[in-house]
Each structure stands twice: as C-alpha cells, then as structure tokens.
Amino acid sequence: xxxxxxxxxxxxxxxxxxxxxxxxxxxxxxxxxxxxxxxxxxxxxxxxxxxxxxxxxxxxxxxxxxxxxxxxxxxxxxxxxxxxxxxxxxxxxxxxxxxxxxxxxxxxxxxxxxxxxxxxxxxxxxxxxxxxxxxxxxxxxxxxxxxxxxxxxxxxxxxxxxxxxxxxxxxxxxxxxxxxxxxxxxxxxxxxxxxxxxxxxxxxxxxxxxxxxxxxxxxxxxxxxxxxxxxx
Amino acid sequence: xxxxxxxxxxxxxxxxxxxxxxxxxxxxxxxxxxxxxxxxxxxxxxxxxxxxxxxxxxxxxxxxxxxxxxxxxxxxxxxxxxxxxxxxxxxxxxxxxxxxxxxxxxxxxxxxxxxxxxxxxxxxxxxxxxxxxxxxxxxxxxxxxxxxxxxxxxxxxxxxxxxxxxxxxxxxxxxxxxxxxxxxxxxxxxxxxxxxxxxxxxxxxxxxxxxxxxxxxxxxxxxxxxxxxxxx
DNA sequence: TATCTTATTGTATATTTTACAAAAAGTATA
DNA sequence: TATACTTTTTGTAAAATATACAATAAGATA
Numbered sequence: 001x002x003x004x005x006x007x008x009x010x011x012x013x014x015x016x017x018x019x020x021x022x023x024x025x026x027x028x029x030x031x032x033x034x035x036x037x038x039x040x041x042x043x044x045x046x047x048x049x050x051x052x053x054x055x056x057x058x059x060x061x062x063x064x065x066x067x068x069x070x071x072x073x074x075x076x077x078x079x080x081x082x083x084x085x086x087x088x089x090x091x092x093x094x095x096x097x098x099x100x101x102x103x104x105x106x107x108x109x110x111x112x113x114x115x116x117x118x119x120x121x122x123x124x125x126x127x128x129x130x131x132x133x134x135x136x137x138x139x140x141x142x143x144x145x146x147x148x149x150x151x152x153x154x155x156x157x158x159x160x161x162x163x164x165x166x167x168x169x170x171x172x173x174x175x176x177x178x179x180x181x182x183x184x185x186x187x188x189x190x191x192x193x194x195x196x197x198x199x200x201x202x203x204x205x206x207x208x209x210x211x212x213x214x215x216x217x218x219x220x221x222x223x224x225x226x227x228x229x230x231x232x
Numbered sequence: 233x234x235x236x237x238x239x240x241x242x243x244x245x246x247x248x249x250x251x252x253x254x255x256x257x258x259x260x261x262x263x264x265x266x267x268x269x270x271x272x273x274x275x276x277x278x279x280x281x282x283x284x285x286x287x288x289x290x291x292x293x294x295x296x297x298x299x300x301x302x303x304x305x306x307x308x309x310x311x312x313x314x315x316x317x318x319x320x321x322x323x324x325x326x327x328x329x330x331x332x333x334x335x336x337x338x339x340x341x342x343x344x345x346x347x348x349x350x351x352x353x354x355x356x357x358x359x360x361x362x363x364x365x366x367x368x369x370x371x372x373x374x375x376x377x378x379x380x381x382x383x384x385x386x387x388x389x390x391x392x393x394x395x396x397x398x399x400x401x402x403x404x405x406x407x408x409x410x411x412x413x414x415x416x417x418x419x420x421x422x423x424x425x426x427x428x429x430x431x432x433x434x435x436x437x438x439x440x441x442x443x444x445x446x447x448x449x450x451x452x453x454x455x456x457x458x459x460x461x462x463x464x
Numbered sequence: 465t466a467t468c469t470t471a472t473t474g475t476a477t478a479t480t481t482t483a484c485a486a487a488a489a490g491t492a493t494a
Numbered sequence: 495t496a497t498a499c500t501t502t503t504t505g506t507a508a509a510a511t512a513t514a515c516a517a518t519a520a521g522a523t524a
Binding site: 013014015052054055056057058079081082084085086093095097 | 286311327
Binding site: 205 | 511512513520
C-alpha cells in the first residue's frame with residue numbers, strides 16, 4: 001500500500017510526533033521553535049513535528065524530524081508523553097507522541113525551511129504562546145528533562161564539550177530555579193567521572209576557571225562494573 | 233462518521249491502548265493477565281487492551297479498558313511509554329500507548345469475559361511469556377511504577393486500606409529487590425502523613441502490629457501549604 | 465605593586481543514614 | 495502462673511552526607 005492512500009485519511013485518524021529540541025546558552029535552557037509556514041496555525045510559533053509514516057518506527061520518525069531542521073544525526077532522543085485529546089488538532093483526530101532532544105546550540109544551524117518561515121531559540125522561562133497544545137507538550141517534556149537531569153548524566157549533552165563547573169551549576173540553577181553554593185556544588189561533582197582538562201577559560205577578565213569534560217567511557221564502565229548511579 | 237467506517241482500516245494504521253493493572257498480595261507485586269479469546273495470539277497471555285475510539289480521549293479509553301475487566305471506576309491511571317514498532321502487531325500497523333493502574337486486589341473481581349477466557353494475577357518476578365510485545369510493555373510500566381513509588385505516595389493504592397508498616401516495607405523490598413532495616417524504615421516513615429489507627433493486627437500468633445492508613449487529605453494540604461515532597 | 469574579581473579549597477557544624485542492641489507486647493507451652 | 499518464643503517497637507551511637515561560610519589562590523587591570 002502506498003503512502004498516498006494513507007495520507008487520504010490522515011486527518012480522520014492519524015498519528016504524529018512532535019519534538020522539543022532543548023539547548024543551553026546564556027545560562028538559560030532554551031527550546032527551538034519554528035514559525036509555521038502552513039495551515040493550521042500558519043504564522044504561529046510551534047515545535048517541529050510531523051506525521052509518522054506508516055512503516056516508520058517512532059525513534060526513526062523522531063530523528064527524521066530532528067535532522068530535517070537541524071541537520072544533526074546521532075542525537076539521543078527521549079520519548080515523552082503522548083497527547084490524544086480528540087480536539088487537539090482542528091482538522092481531525094491526530095494523536096501525537098512527544099519526544100525531546102538535547103543539543104549543543106553552537107553545534108547546529110537551524111534554518112528556516114519549507115515547514116518554517118523562521119526559527120527561534122526561546123528561553124524556557126519566557127515562552128511565547130504556541131500553536132495546538134504545544135505549550136502543554138513543551139512543558140511536559142521540560143518536566144521530563146528536569147527529572148532526568150537528576151539521575152542521568154544528560155546535562156553534558158547540553159553543555160559545551162569543554163565546560164566550567166560554574167556553567168554546569170548554572171544549568172542546574174536554571175532548571176530547578178534555585179541558587180546553589182559554589183563550594184558545595186563543586187564537592188558533589190567530585191564523584192562524577194569528569195576529565196579535568198589541562199586547559200583554562202580564556203578571554204575573561206578575572207581568574208580563569210578550569211575546563212572539564214564528561215568522561216562517557218569511564219561512566220559506562222562504572223555503571224557496568226560497580227553499579228555506579230549518577231545522582232544530583 | 234460512524235465507528236464502522238473507521239474499523240475498516242484499523243489494521244492499516246490504528247491506535248490502541250494497553251493497560252497493566254498492578255496489585256499487591258503475598259508480599260509480591262502482581263500484574264493482571266488475560267488469556268486471549270481471539271486472534272491474533274488466541275490462547276496466549278496478554279494484558280488487557282483495545283483500540284482507542286475515534287472520539288475518545290486516552291484517559292477515557294484507559295478507564296474503559298480497566299472497568300470492563302475489573303468493574304472498577306475512579307481509579308487513577310498513569311500513562312506509560314508508547315510503542316510503535318511497525319511489526320509489533322501481526323495484522324498491521326498498530327501504535328499503542330501503555331497505561332498502568334494500581335488496585336487493591338481484594339477490592340475487585342476480575343472475571344473472564346468475551347475478550348478473555350481466563351484471568352491471572354502473575355507476580356512480576358515470575359511472568360509467563362506474553363503475546364505481542366506485551367512483555368516489554370509490562371516491564372516498561374513496571375519501571376515507571378518503581379520510579380513513581382519513590383516520589384509519589386502511590387504505594388497506598390496497592391496496600392490495603394489499613395496496613396502495617398511491615399507490609400509497606402515488604403512492598404518496597406519487592407519492588408527494589410533489596411532488604412531493608414525495620415527500625416530505620418520505620419523512622420523514615422515518620423515524616424509521611426499517616427493515620428495511626430487505634431487498631432491492631434488480628435489472628436497472628438505473636439505481638440500484633442499497629443495498623444495505619446494514609447492520610448490523603450493531610451497529604452494534599454501539606455503539598456499545597458508547605459511544598460511537602462513525598463520521598464522514599 | 466596594589467586592587468579587583470571570580471575560582472578554588474578548607475573547616476566546622478548540622479542533618480541524615482546506617483548498624484545494631486534493647487525493650488515491649490503479644491501467643492504458645494509446661 | 496511462669497517461661498520461652500516470636501515479632502513489633504524504641505533507643506542510641508557511629509558513619510556518612512549536606513550546609514554554611516571563611517579563607518586563600520590566580521588571574522586581569524590600573
């Protein structure tokens with residue numbers, strides 16, 4: 001059966017996937033929005049999403065949507081909630097599964113394409129209004145992200161390859177909307193398998209901080225060999 | 233549009249919902265299985281599930297499936313992962329959303345019906361093989377359940393209305409497959425809003441334990457007023 | 465060289481967790 | 495009725511962890 005036949009009844013009962021792409025810059029967690037170039041909600045902000053093809057597995061669809069907009073491949077995708085309110089889509093019954101991805105903003109060039117006239121990195125604390133139920137979807141995946149930040153080393157997917165402990169601390173401070181003690185944060189971090197780089201921050205007008213990077217190999221080893229549990 | 237028309241293409245691209253119903257007895261967390269009375273996988277064990285009707289929201293579909301089998305209403309339903317592998321259903325593309333419910337086994341009478349020749353409470357550590365990808369679905373919702381047991385007071389949905397602290401401890405011991413110290417467990421529990429009943433265990437041939445029940449009203453009040461966080 | 469700013473270390477205290485001993489409240493048995 | 499037995503419940507000391515905050519270090523700048 002060809003895709004064409006399927007598309008004929010997509011808006012009577014169909015399945016889509018929406019992807020919240022999170023990034024971190026200026027001490028804030030951002031989400032990537034597109035200005036929709038087609039109806040419904042043309043001209044309004046939304047997160048990228050698309051119908052799932054009839055023979056396509058969900059993770060495949062998620063990375064397709066991610067790479068169409070960002071050209072990124074090999075990014076881990078996390079499944080979020082599924083939204084199925086019969087009225088969530090004005091043109092018919094569309095159940096949608098939320099995914100989210102964590103990217104380094106500097107690594108990518110999100111460009112307007114046929115789906116989007118414009119793209120925008122919006123700080124999570126300053127979201128504009130969004131098309132469909134996308135506000136709810138973004139908030140829900142953000143809650144998932146915040147939860148996972150506590151017991152999986154995924155903050156390193158948001159931070160630059162080489163980061164300072166203060167940058168890491170500020171990420172958690174933004175996510176949980178709290179202030180933390182530098183000295184104590186630093187002590188807690190000691191238990192995480194980080195590589196202390198022989199390199200320092202540059203172009204700052206004060207004492208430069210040490211740069212670290214996450215030791216993913218050592219992390220995997222620790223998990224396997226001694227049941228290591230990342231915990232913040 | 234009538235349901236009939238929809239059903240015509242259910243097996244080309246459709247959406248279902250499967251529900252893992254968990255209960256607790258004999259110190260073990262059990263899941264309710266049905267022996268399927270129709271193809272595919274007729275005669276095999278599975279969890280209850282059904283297609284989602286075209287105008288039906290997901291939580292509604294979930295409680296429909298739950299109440300058809302158990303006659304229970306007013307049970308909180310938790311959404312789990314969504315499974316969309318194109319080959320998961322032998323008769324076509326069926327994406328399914330997992331839900332799980334927590335029930336008190338004594339409160340219900342699960343009966344065989346048109347969908348099921350037989351029902352079975354299977355301990356989570358001793359699952360038989362299951363139809364479709366239901367093993368994966370059950371394990372996934374069980375992982376969700378274990379996670380939620382840590383920071384939401386849902387163990388009380390599994391325990392009897394009146395329970396001893398040892399029964400509660402044994403539930404956690406089964407869930408996390410660990411042994412805990414009675415004295416220390418008891419101390420931790422002190423911070424939870426429990427009602428200490430003026431009642432004791434009966435028909436035991438040793439010192440009877442005190443019975444407690446969860447103070448749901450006080451819990452809600454604490455959450456609102458002082459940001460109380462349940463934590464195990 | 466002195467000053468400014470932020471990074472980094474150190475230390476003492478408070479809080480929480482853990483291990484384990486002791487006491488209490490029942491039943492069963494002689 | 496006394497004694498043993500089993501499980502509940504309380505207590506206490508040590509260990510580990512978290513918190514508050516002072517002190518020092520390493521750069522840039524003037």
